[in-house]
Amino acid sequence: MLEGVERRRLTGLMTPRAPRGSVPVAGQANEALQAIWDVVSRIPRGQVASYGAVARAAGLPGRARQTGYALRVAPRGLHLPWHRVVAAGGRITFPANSHAHREQARRLRAEGVAVRNGRVAAAALSDLGDF
DNA sequence: TCGATGACCTCTA
DNA sequence: ATAGAGGCCATCG
Numbered sequence: 001m002l003e004g005v006e007r008r009r010l011t012g013l014m015t016p017r018a019p020r021g022s023v024p025v026a027g028q029a030n031e032a033l034q035a036i037w038d039v040v041s042r043i044p045r046g047q048v049a050s051y052g053a054v055a056r057a058a059g060l061p062g063r064a065r066q067t068g069y070a071l072r073v074a075p076r077g078l079h080l081p082w083h084r085v086v087a088a089g090g091r092i093t094f095p096a097n098s099h100a101h102r103e104q105a106r107r108l109r110a111e112g113v114a115v116r117n118g119r120v121a122a123a124a125l126s127d128l129g130d131f
Numbered sequence: 132t133c134g135a136t137g138a139c140c141t142c143t144a
Numbered sequence: 145a146t147a148g149a150g151g152c153c154a155t156c157g
Contacts, residue, residue, distance in 0.1 A: 017138080030156090051139050054138040062152055070155060071138055093138045100138080 032060055036070035039131055043084040047126045050088050052118045057131035068093075083107040090120040 043049050045087035049057075051064040060066055071082050083104045087093045094101035096118055104117040114121040 045136060052141095055139090062140080063154095065137070065153060066139090068138040082138085087138080104138095 032058070032063075032066060033070045033073070035059055036067055036095065037074055037078055037080060038080065040067075040071070040080050040085060041078070042124070042131065043081055043128070045081075047122065048084045048086050048090065048108065048113060048120050048124050049126050049128050050086060050090075052088060053126070053128045054085055057128040085119055086125075090122060090125045092118045092120070 010090045017061070036054060039054050039057045043054075051067040052062075055061065058067070065084065071080070071085060071110075074080050074082065086104075089100045092101055092104055094104065101118065105118075108115050108120060113124045
């Protein structure tokens with residue numbers, strides 16, 4: 001599911017159909033995306049936050065889905081620590097057998113976060129309270 | 132304009 | 145632990 005998206009990501013971003021002259025990654029609608037990307041980029045190493053927490057910290061309470069969207073369309077150039085964003089309760093969202101799942105688990109463990117059965121240790125989960 | 136689709140969440144049962 | 149219902153909302157065909 002992600003493979004296709006990932007493969008198509010570059011071209012997709014280069015041509016993000018700009019209706020009525022609005023700019024791809026600089027317009028007003030992207031304010032939310034910028035905020036989300038900013039929050040994600042500030043998640044400390046060795047810690048993880050949920051989609052909902054990120055949305056909240058970005059000033060978008062209740063819009064967890066937008067966090068997912070923001071990460072999906074995030075330019076690679078930003079080098080966001082996307083692996084530090086997990087679903088509620090510390091669950092990894094990707095299918096257990098997927099490449100993305102293994103990659104996320106690998107990156108997390110690489111920075112000392114325990115991952116078991118697609119779950120990160122509760123201790124590593126941050127609510128991003130002071131952002 | 133409308134309906135379907137998500138890297139989602141919370142509450143119930 | 146699992147499942148369903150409802151909610152949220154940008155995108156897309």
